[in-house]
Amino acid sequence: MTLPPSFDPARALTLAQETLSIEAQAVTAVAQRLDASFARAIELVLGIPGRVVVMGMGKSGHIGRKIAATLASTGTPAMFVHPAEASHGDLGMITSADMVLGISNSGESEELTAILPLIKRMGVPLLAITGRPDSTLGRHANVVLDASVDKEACPHNLAPTASTTAQLALGDALAVALLDARGFKADDFARSHPGGALGRKLLTHVSDVMRSGDEAPRVGLDAGLMELMREISAKGLGMTAIVDSGERVVGIFTDGDLRRLIEKTGSGADLRTLVARDVMHPQPRTVRPDALAVEAAGLMEADRITSVLVVDGAGRLQGALNSNDLMRAKVI
Known part of the structure; x- marks a missing residue:
């Protein structure tokens, strides 16, 4: 030129x-x-x-x-x-x-x-x-x-x-x-800009992006470790909720927990005798379905976790989501 x-x-x-x-x-x-x-x-x-x-x-x-x-x-x-x-x-x-x-x-x-x-x-x-x-x-x-x-x-x-x-x-x-x-207000602006980044952040709720029904991983309190592993692998979220007979979330178990458990007990230990109530983390962090998806993203970032469980007002499992779900929805 x-x-x-x-x-x-x-x-x-x-x-x-x-x-x-x-x-x-x-x-x-x-x-x-x-x-x-x-x-x-x-x-x-x-x-x-x-x-x-x-x-x-x-x-x-x-x-x-x-x-x-x-x-x-x-x-x-x-x-x-x-x-x-x-x-x-x-x-x-x-x-x-x-x-x-x-x-x-x-x-x-x-x-x-x-x-x-x-x-x-x-x-x-x-x-x-x-x-x-x-x-x-x-x-x-x-x-x-x-x-x-x-x-x-x-x-x-x-x-x-x-x-x-x-x-x-x-x-x-x-x-x-x-x-x-x-x-x-900001949410009024978002309603007139549903295709923009602000619109997605202010209009997308957890219920819009969460995995629900059979897609949400869950096992009972007496589920064995093998069942825990199968549920984690099948649902692809890297974790599973532990629920009681009323579907209320009482704990969570992640693939990271599994690795740490194996390291702690050693390769010679018989892990088949363990059940969910023995290895779960009680009172996991959760969000409500009507919360904004960006709030779930903030929770994950603050707690350095990649997945979160979704519960209703009574603590019953409604779904689950991870950071990939939020990225697909362009919330993060």
Whole structure:
């Protein structure tokens, strides 16, 4: 690959640092300008029964799509409608129960300003994020959030850079304030992100990943050592529960326990006379079926074990799981 002769690594680094500095200053300036209008914007959103319809052209449109996605994933129903498409039928996607969030640095984007009178005629509230509060967009809006910047990070002061960063930051500020006002919690976020890592951690319960029924290893208190070994081998969890006649867990025996038992008694000892009650560990660590799978993972890590038994409120065996089960479920 041939690099252009004008490329200067040192200058590239300097420009990158200047860009980040300019954009950071722009966001700081926006934060310092925030006033009671921001609270009114939150009240405006909370007061509608419908959705936030985000609109913007060009780079502001790309920012608008991200803002709509962030709102929707944090408890505020939202969608993006392209202003140009709105003029050709998509305006029908907006109902009187909705509100519009219009985004434009200049506040004069033709495709957006052309539909503002129609939005107003519908009685739909309008929230504006603009770099010019006195623009057409600003004058039509019920509430204006000032996203103006002193300059763009672009060396020619042309490409939207600092201005779009300011828009994006204001959108995030709206989303955070709204999720707080709605009492939106981590498990609410997980429900809207079931395919993500957080969703799996907050939505996957032990009952979803445990082995139950005949797959859960168990023997009685009077089971012989050979039966213990067969159950451990058959179920593939490296251990078996010891249960009483009521299926209540009273102990556990692992393949590690077997190795230690052989080392302790010596090869000449007759282990066939031993039964489960003689070799088990009483009162093993257990989890409930309704516990989060990530809690089971934490228990295993804290106790340095690879398997755990699952019991109900009365201590009856419901199932078992190991670290491989949690890895397959992508909990760990």
